[in-house]
Amino acid sequence: MEKVISLCKRRGLIFQSSEIYGGLSNTWDYGPFGVELKNNLKRAWWKSSVYERYDCFGMDSAILMHPKVWEASGHVKNFFDLKSDCLSCRKRFKTENLGDKTKCPECSGKLTESRPFNLMFKTHQGPVEDTENELFLRPETAQGMFVNFANILDSRHPKLPFGLAQIGKSFRNEITPGNFTFRTREFEQMEIEYFVNPSAAQEAYEEWVKTRYQWYIGLGISKDNLRLRVHGKEELAHYALACTDIEYKFPFGWSELEGIANRSDFDLKQHGEHSGKDLRYFDDAAKERFYPYIIEPSAGADRALLAFLVDAYCEEKVKDGTRTVLKLNKELAPVKAAVFPLLKNRPEIVELAKKIAKELKRSIVATYDDTGAIGKLYRRQDEVGTLYCVTVDVQSLEDKQVTVRDRDTMQQERVSLDRLKEYIIDKLGDNTLSI
Ligand code: ATP
Numbered sequence: 001m002e003k004v005i006s007l008c009k010r011r012g013l014i015f016q017s018s019e020i021y022g023g024l025s026n027t028w029d030y031g032p033f034g035v036e037l038k039n040n041l042k043r044a045w046w047k048s049s050v051y052e053r054y055d056c057f058g059m060d061s062a063i064l065m066h067p068k069v070w071e072a073s074g075h076v077k078n079f080f081d082l083k084s085d086c087l088s089c090r091k092r093f094k095t096e097n098l099g100d101k102t103k104c105p106e107c108s109g110k111l112t113e114s115r116p117f118n119l120m121f122k123t124h125q126g127p128v129e130d131t132e133n134e135l136f137l138r139p140e141t142a143q144g145m146f147v148n149f150a151n152i153l154d155s156r157h158p159k160l161p162f163g164l165a166q167i168g169k170s171f172r173n174e175i176t177p178g179n180f181t182f183r184t185r186e187f188e189q190m191e192i193e194y195f196v197n198p199s200a201a202q203e204a205y206e207e208w209v210k211t212r213y214q215w216y217i218g219l220g221i222s223k224d225n226l227r228l229r230v231h232g233k234e235e236l237a238h239y240a241l242a243c244t245d246i247e248y249k250f251p252f253g254w255s256e257l258e259g260i261a262n263r264s265d266f267d268l269k270q271h272g273e274h275s276g277k278d279l280r281y282f283d284d285a286a287k288e289r290f291y292p293y294i295i296e297p298s299a300g301a302d303r304a305l306l307a308f309l310v311d312a313y314c315e316e317k318v319k320d321g322t323r324t325v326l327k328l329n330k331e332l333a334p335v336k337a338a339v340f341p342l343l344k345n346r347p348e349i350v351e352l353a354k355k356i357a358k359e360l361k362r363s364i365v366a367t368y369d370d371t372g373a374i375g376k377l378y379r380r381q382d383e384v385g386t387l388y389c390v391t392v393d394v395q396s397l398e399d400k401q402v403t404v405r406d407r408d409t410m411q412q413e414r415v416s417l418d419r420l421k422e423y424i425i426d427k428l429g430d431n432t433l434s435i
Contacts, residue, residue: 001251004313005180007324011383013037013309013334014181026177026184028302033384036334036365038188041219041305042167044331045190048215049165056163056192057156061144063169064135069143070120072274073267074239079139080116083175087112094175119172121185137171142296144168145193146267149279160281160292161204163194167301179252181302188301193294195281198265201241201293205262209244212260212297216246216304220329221311225249229256239266246299248307257307258299265291308332312385318410326385327408330428335386336364337424340377342393344370353392356402360390360421364428382407388424 008014012031016023030038050058070076082095088109095114104111121137124130138144145164152164167190177183196204209228216226231243243261247254268291272279280289312328330336339357341349350370357368367386369377374391381389389405396402401414404423415423 001180001310003324004309007313007326007383008034008309011380013384026174027186028181028184033334034305037308037328037332037385038301038305040332040334041308042188042190042301044219045215045299045301045304046165046167048211049163049190049192053163055158055161056165056194057152057158059145059148059164059166060168061141061148061166063138063171064125065138065143065147067135068274069147069271070136072270073143073146074270075120075136075139076118079120080118081175082114083117084111084114086110092117092175097176117173117175119174121171121173139172140170140298141166141168141189141191142193142267142298145191146271146294147275149195149268149271150277153281160283161194161196161200163192165190165192167191179250179255181306182250182252182255184302187303190299190301190304192297193267194296195268195292195294197283198290198293201262201264201295205242205260205295208295208297209246209260212258212299213246216248216257216307219308219332220327221248221307225307225311227254229254237261239264248303248311250307250310255303257303258297260295260297263294263296265293267294268292323379323382325382325407328385330387333385333387334365335367335381335384336428337366337388337390338377338381338386339366339368339390339392340374341370342374342391346394348397349392349394352396353390356390356392356417356420360424363421363425378405387428390420 011033013034015029015031017027017029018024046058050056083092084095084098085092086104086107086109089104089107091104091106102111103109120139123135123137124133125135126133145166152158167188169186170189171186174183174185177185194204194208213228217223225248227247229245229247236243241262241264243259245256246258248257268279281292282289308328312326314325314327315322316325337360339353341353343349354368357366360366378389387407391403393403400417402417402420403412404415405412
């Protein structure tokens with residue numbers, strides 16, 4: 001884990017937030033390569049959840065919502081963890097992590113009784129700070145889809161089953177954030193709400209568990225590091241009929257990447273009752289009106305990204321020592337090709353290399369770099385998982401060919417300039433082209 005965190009900082013993937021001010025703890029910024037990786041991950045999710053399906057629609061709902069949403073959803077009443085505070089050092093602990101300890105684990109001070117702590121961040125809308133104007137930052141994106149159910153029915157006229165998918169920020173005032181980007185207070189979710197006839201809910205749930213598991217495998221996560229964990233009855237939320245977590249074997253242990261739940265008809269019923277709007281679905285064929293069940297695959301973009309990073313991190317013995325490579329799958333790799341001039345003091349070579357990079361950038365994410373000797377440049381690109389390195393040398397000026405090095409095999413091949421783009425695109429496959 002330490003190695004991955006250090007690589008993230010060194011290579012511009014992930015930085016500590018507000019670092020020059022000492023950092024805001026457990027808050028992270030994605031740098032130039034990190035944002036590309038995150039965008040690729042989110043795009044891969046969007047493609048498989050929206051574009052490649054005939055039954056799901058995309059959405060982007062607001063972070064701020066009517067306060068009644070959180071009453072109806074149960075978050076005001078039930079979205080809390082139990083915590084105990086130390087009266088001496090004032091540290092706060094999640095009660096479930098204290099076990100049978102009765103004193104502060106840090107300073108042995110006296111602990112308060114265990115008390116509920118609501119995890120929602122509160123803010124105020126408008127210039128007056130009173131309880132009337134209180135709003136919450138959403139702790140999940142899901143509610144934005146539930147409350148738009150009727151809008152989707154009226155505007156798109158879908159038949160069951162159909163789903164809504166969205167990616168967006170959520171906020172939880174976690175008592176014990178940590179493990180790098182695994183548990184933070186601001187994070188991004190990728191959620192699907194799949195509305196289904198109650199009689200077909202179990203089957204749809206099982207199908208989604210398979211689909212989502214396969215998504216991680218398809219993007220290169222090792223099967224040995226991924227598992228499904230079915231929740232026992234005692235672990236289920238009161239409205240859930242079933243839930244399965246997809247877990248990844250992080251260096252700190254098996255932990256949840258995504259949960260897939262059968263949420264019954266709880267959400268639409270609650271919002272129907274609290275809003276006074278009829279949120280039932282009318283089935284034309286059966287001539288009946290009912291609340292659909294909802295199957296919810298709910299994933300975290302930051303957690304998935306961390307799992308892909310950890311899984312891709314690799315140290316290999318090579319002739320002159322060890323090289324660190326991020327063996328990210330082609331779709332996820334932040335940069336597809338990097339172009340270097342072998343000699344940066346030769347303007348014709350630099351100019352040609354820049355021209356090649358510019359041309360590649362029209363179709364794929366490519367970069368130009370001349371900030372070091374060739375060995376160093378290769379090493380840097382390996383560390384962020386760049387798939388192909390293209391080197392322009394003296395010979396290139398004459399024979400109009402360049403050297404292309406493959407990240408994984410380190411094999412080098414001379415490729416003629418007029419078919420370079422085609423050569424790279426061919427190797428990448430159409431899943432990796434920038435949109
Ligand atoms: P946990 O048990 O780890 O707190 P959860 O079961 O409360 O997670 P859900 O409410 O099911 O999580 O949220 C769905 C997904 O959102 C999680 O699987 C995870 O990927 C992501 N997620 C939830 N909380 C956080 C967080 N604090 N930081 C980063 N990602 C999170």
